[in-house]
Amino acid sequence: MAKSLPPALAITPPTHPLVGRVSPPGSKSITNRALLLAALAKGTSRLTGALKSKDTVLMAAALRQMGVTVEEPDATSFVVTSSGRLQQPTEPLVLGNAGTATRFLTAAVATVDGEVIVDGDEDMRLRPIGPLVTALRSLGIDATSPTGCPPVTIRGNGSFGKGRVEIDGGLSSQYVSALLMAAPMGEGAIEVALTGSEIGARGYVDLTLAAMRSFGASVEQVDAGTWQIEPTGYTATDFVIEPDASAATYLWGAEALTGGNIDLGVAADAFTQPDAAAQAFIAQFPNMPAVIDGSQMQDAVPTLAVLAAFNNQPVRFVGIANLRVKETDRIRAVCNELNRILPGLGTEEGDDLLVASDPDLAAKVAVLGSVARIETYHDHRIAMSFALAGLKVPGIVILDPACVGKTYPAYWDMLKGLGVELTATE
Numbered sequence: 458m459a460k461s462l463p464p465a466l467a468i469t470p471p472t473h474p475l476v477g478r479v480s481p482p483g484s485k486s487i488t489n490r491a492l493l494l495a496a497l498a499k500g501t502s503r504l505t506g507a508l509k510s511k512d513t514v515l516m517a518a519a520l521r522q523m524g525v526t527v528e529e530p531d532a533t534s535f536v537v538t539s540s541g542r543l544q545q546p547t548e549p550l551v552l553g554n555a556g557t558a559t560r561f562l563t564a565a566v567a568t569v570d571g572e573v574i575v576d577g578d579e580d581m582r583l584r585p586i587g588p589l590v591t592a593l594r595s596l597g598i599d600a601t602s603p604t605g606c607p608p609v610t611i612r613g614n615g616s617f618g619k620g621r622v623e624i625d626g627g628l629s630s631q632y633v634s635a636l637l638m639a640a641p642m643g644e645g646a647i648e649v650a651l652t653g654s655e656i657g658a659r660g661y662v663d664l665t666l667a668a669m670r671s672f673g674a675s676v677e678q679v680d681a682g683t684w685q686i687e688p689t690g691y692t693a694t695d696f697v698i699e700p701d702a703s704a705a706t707y708l709w710g711a712e713a714l715t716g717g718n719i720d721l722g723v724a725a726d727a728f729t730q731p732d733a734a735a736q737a738f739i740a741q742f743p744n745m746p747a748v749i750d751g752s753q754m755q756d757a758v759p760t761l762a763v764l765a766a767f768n769n770q771p772v773r774f775v776g777i778a779n780l781r782v783k784e785t786d787r788i789r790a791v792c793n794e795l796n797r798i799l800p801g802l803g804t805e806e807g808d809d810l811l812v813a814s815d816p817d818l819a820a821k822v823a824v825l826g827s828v829a830r831i832e833t834y835h836d837h838r839i840a841m842s843f844a845l846a847g848l849k850v851p852g853i854v855i856l857d858p859a860c861v862g863k864t865y866p867a868y869w870d871m872l873k874g875l876g877v878e879l880t881a882t883e
């Protein structure tokens with residue numbers, strides 16, 4: 458199905474609980490970290506359990522543009538061979554709407570001797586990158602982004618500098634991860650220090666540090682918001698990538714909504730990614746709490762918000778302001794689309810999202826006989842989370858289902874495999 462997806466997919470709510478074994482794809486976050494670190498290491502690194510999706514394919518393509526050999530022996534492996542240095546590409550690096558690839562490479566290409574342009578698609582060109590550009594400039598790197606969003610032009614001199622760099626990770630933790638991963642390529646030790654009290658999704662910084670250490674970096678935590686990185690470069694290694702925790706939330710959600718039993722082959726507490734924390738809330742369904750702080754599991758919020766519509770009590774999502782600068786403004790998008798299912802289900806209050814729950818939602822919509830054509834805003838997570846609503850509510854149609862290819866190309870095949878009826882439509 459992934460190869461020729463129709464403009465829209467209608468979902469028929471299954472009459473049975475979803476039961477089966479599903480392996481979620483490899484982690485997007487870890488795959489894109491590992492690809493980059495392998496490209497900065499001299500020698501050959503074998504990455505297994507990797508995600509092959511739009512975001513990782515774009516990262517691999519950008520690395521190839523910079524002289525790195527990236528082979529794909531099978532559907533879940535990359536073999537990366539590098540001289541340990543990135544070469545100047547002849548064309549701009551165009552990274553779609555892959556936040557990880559765009560932010561991580563903006564810092565890493567400062568190690569190139571020459572000019573590199575990092576760009577994305579029309580959506581990425583609306584996602585802020587100014588704080589990262591300012592931080593690079595403070596290290597003496599010539600970096601400019603006239604709009605504060607991609608494209609960014611970086612004119613490096615072959616080194617990442619040295620000394621202290623401060624970064625505000627409030628809008629995106631990816632800025633912090635980007636600086637940390639480039640830091641071992643410095644000409645001297647680099648201290649990366651957080652400014653501001655907030656950093657969305659600290660768990661992603663922990664993922665970064667773990668991956669860096671696997672590739673031989675020497676990182677010392679100076680205090681809660683400061684890391685000292687030695688100029689060791691990286692060492693090629695074989696690296697196993699765990700399944701994607703954000704992808705797992707859809708499976709946990711499908712199981713909870715249908716009273717099913719889906720074996721992911723991996724326990725929730727075995728994940729190192731922050732979104733695995735969502736499982737503890739999903740496990741409480743239909744008695745999820747009245748307030749959920751989404752700050753440390755941001756990509757799971759659309760999943761939890763759709764479940765909340767069927768909960769026994771309304772749920773207020775707090776700590777989610779930077780969902781407004783993801784693939785789309787996810788607070789607005791989730792709200793709009795919940796209200797398309799039944800007016801009044803979603804409300805924005807400042808940067809909080811309120812979901813008015815209704816355990817009888819499915820029956821109510823069935824009586825109305827309405828059809829909800831769900832806009833997906835080029836956002837994989839809006840498509841995947843609202844598909845869960847279609848497991849309960851009749852008349853859910855997901856527009857542009859192909860957008861799931863950003864991180865989970867097999868998503869619709871997976872649902873079909875669990876016995877969900879999907880019908881191609883206009």
Ligand SMILES: O=C(O)C1=C[C@@H](OP(=O)(O)O)[C@@H](O)[C@H](O)C1
Nearest residue numbers: 486557629630631657661755756
């Ligand atoms: O570092 C990462 O791999 C990610 C960090 C988060 O983004 P922000 O740091 O921009 O919040 C998350 O939403 C994104 O999907 C992946």
Ligand SMILES: C=C(OP(=O)(O)O)C(=O)O
Nearest residue numbers: 554555556557756783784
């Ligand atoms: C926010 C996301 O992606 P990114 O920032 O990597 O584009 C996501 O996958 O939900």
